[in-house]
Amino acid sequence: MTATTSREGQLWSRCGGCASLLYRKRLRRNLDVCPECGAHARVDAPERLLQLVDPGSFTALPERPAEVDPIGFVDLLPYPHRLTAARAGTGLAEAVVCGTATVGRHPCVLAVMDFRFLGGSLGCVVGELITLAAERALADGVPLVLVTASGGARMQEGALSLMQMATVSQAIAALREAGLLTVSVLTDPTYGGVAASFATNTDVVLAESGARMGFAGPRVIRQVTGRDLPEGFQTADFLLRHGQVDMVVPRHALRGRLVALLAAARAGRRPASRPGVPRQEPSSLVARPAGGAATTSAAPGGDAWETVRLARHPGRPTTLDYLETAFDGFVELHGDRLGADCPAVVGGLARLDGRPVMVIGHQKGHTTAELVGRNFGMASPAGHRKALRLVRLAARLGLPVVTLVDTPGADPGVRAEEQGQAAAIAENILALTVLPTPVVAVITGEGGSGGALALAVADRVLMLQHAVYSVISPEGCAAILWPDRPAAPQAARALRLTGPDLCRLGIVDDLVPEPAPAAHHDPQAAARALREAVLAHLLPLLDVPPATLVRRRRQRFRRFGAARLGARAGAR
């Protein structure tokens, strides 16, 4: 629905679907669905809550966000200015509203995103608030309902916002383990990091009529593939046809469907079966000191953009190179068992200094032909599902997992979207958060966004000296925030994507030094350094009991948002 025209004040709206001029009150009574053509206008979080919950039953959770600008991000405007404007414009503290309520007299916890607030983007505070909502659901033993509306992760918070995909996913995993229902309601639009995590790794996924959901946005896909997109691409009906959502629900029926789901979950639950609520260890609430102190001094003094260019150098050792040099006896395992074998992800059994491990990594190549054959290291859903199969196999065999991350990002293609790219990434993130064997991830080249995180939820995250790890490519960030000029080098600096920056933020634990001037000048030396670093971090993990391992891994990802909340204010 477009904004009202000034002449008509607030009384009339023009439908975005059929252009009918509609009396505003009548439209609101009709839940912002056009009575002429059925188009569903976007609704904000407060209005959505009014539509879904029993009258008067909603109590906001007490946590309030503090002012936060974790990487000091500046584009044309400093990030805090954008936050202030979003708060003034919406009357909300952040892009999500969380609270307890009853829906059809069934108690639940809801987290409702608001697209008006910086595009509903997922930053540290949003991740923390949704995680706290999930933890409240766990503590109360009630279902969690997520209503998503988001352009994706919030680039102004760099890789820290990427981490929120893991943080929220592990909270979802805890609800799964406790047998508590999780439901997501996809509303228009739901993209990127939100689509590739908690929007799709819940038990039941509803799509509101007219909603679009995908990992890559249509603009990006059109740009990358140079093709027109199929009619109805990424719409709710498309998602239903491709098996990615349980149902498409018109807004009028949404509350009724939720009531039915909550009723079924309640009937099926035996109260005695609920395990005790896991308590967070106090240590997880304390900000961790900057990691990687031992080797950050080996970091390049160079510019972030120069590091990006080194990380992408075609001569840089690939995963198969490292499997040849740093590991022994690699036996490659192929296929996702669902109909495909993605060449951009390789994996299998290998030995590291005599110990058996499962190694999984993105595979690029050195020549154009190799790069094309490997889809430039951009994994399809089949690649993510192959990785998932292999980590689960590792868990069954009790083998540690080593992942080597080198991807510009997940495959942003039409087929990838049809085959559920977002859900494939989301499932991997969730599976890695609960894996009972040690996981060490090494960013060896490019750590691009959700595609990288799909292999990087680990007990230890290492990074080669000239590798980068980022929520969005510098070019992608520049196109959005500096639309009038080429600003990728500037964006690279603003995003804090180099190893030393990420160590300071606690996202990366240690840097792996490269032979001077960079890994591709001496691949053998690079392999030795990688092997030593992985061993140094993996060996201490081998003796940790599985339950402790999983708990610590969760705490590792939990802390990225925990420090971002201010004093608890009373419920509104």
Ligand SMILES: [Zn+2]
């Ligand atoms: Zn209409």
